[in-house]
Amino acid sequence: MIRWTWAFLDRPAATFDACVRFWATVTGSTVSVPRGEHDEFVTLLPADGPAWLKLQRVGDDGGIHLDLDVDDVAAAVTVATGLGARVVTDSGGYAVLESPAGQTFCFTPTGTASIVDPNTAPAVVASAPDGTVSRLDQICLDLSPTDLSTDTTFWRDLTGWAHEPARRPEFTRLRGPGQPLQFLVQRLDDPRPAGAHPDLSSTDLAATAAWHTSLGATRVTETPHWIVLRDPGGVHYCVTARDPYTGRVH
Template identity: 70%
Template sequence: MIRWTWAFLDRPVDTFAECARFWATVTGSTLSPPRGEHDEFRTLLPASGPAWVKMQAVDGDGGIHLDLDVDDIAAAVSTATGLGARVVAELTDYTVLESPAGQTFCLTPADENASTDPAPVTVVTAPDGTVTRLDQICLDLSPNDIDADTAFWRALTRWTSKPSSRPEYSRLRGPDQPLHLLLQRLDDPRPAGAHADLASSNIAATATWHESLGATRITDADEWIVLRDPGNALYCVTSRDPYTG
């Protein structure tokens, strides 16, 4: 059983400080003190409710990976590999794996002292009054990988699967967890990836605010706007309801 799910925003070392400030601001969070051998880890601490987003300074371009807190790592590894995952590295306290499509995730030890109360919905109010909420990680999957990875994540998480109004998307919603997963079928084959989605009461206003903080606007659509953060990672601001997702 997955006790808690963390979204890890992996960002390049040379832009990490700027990225950390950016994501802390747009999520209404404060940054934890740095930790790790090279001060490479920070946690985004929300104004209320439990933390679920961490950041890591990495070599290369970075990306997103998931940490899944479990009671028994060995048992969880056996389950994951039985569903098609591959072990990448076994470390003292956790195991790194890849989904069938190649999405990186870690099985990590659950905090036995963590609260079991339902996670509250936390939103951020921008200076102009626009409301936003980071609550979703989108797994970007090629047409050849979407079916296998959708089945994998459904079976591994045991979360509720919800269809979308668009056939290329499906959603996984976990009990009492602020993080949700969106699985997206891409048009063309490419390696698996992931990006963050923020729900917004006004996507144009949110995009403008983010630009003022260092983001770059890439594409405007009817229901979402694609941007790049200061570390050059793509993310989306969507017209989903910040309160209900």
């Protein structure tokens, strides 16, 4: 059973500090004391409720991976590999794996965040200076048409979360009770390696995107329901027209 889900933003060393400041600001968080052999890890601490977002300094172009808190790492690895995952590293204390399509994720021991009552866990939101509210509450799993069925089944069976259709046929959702993040599964138009990006819900799509660009993000493209941007590290993410309190499209 997955007790807690973390989004781990991997960002290039040259822009890591700028990315930490950016994501701390747009999520209304403070930054933990750095940790790791080279101070390469930080956690973003919300004003209220448990944390669910971390950043890591990396030597490549960056991206995102998931940390999944479980009670028994070894047992979770056995389940995941039985579903088609590949082990990259298994230290005994934690394990790094890839989904069948190649999306990186880790099993980590259950921590204090994992004991939050799912019926009372707060909806942690951030307020922009103009009062617009947003929340980083969704990870979009970007899958090529050839990988879609296999990895959708993998994540559904691994998490045990409810699999729901979305408004558009290229999307489906996985929702877990009490989890700080939901997964949006996206079918890409063309074959390419599996990837993922964070999505923020917002009470005002245009206003949130404008605030982010004032803080160093770059607008890439937009639709009536979402805007694609790049953070200061050059990594893509989206602001979406979903309710930050419910995660539903408003």
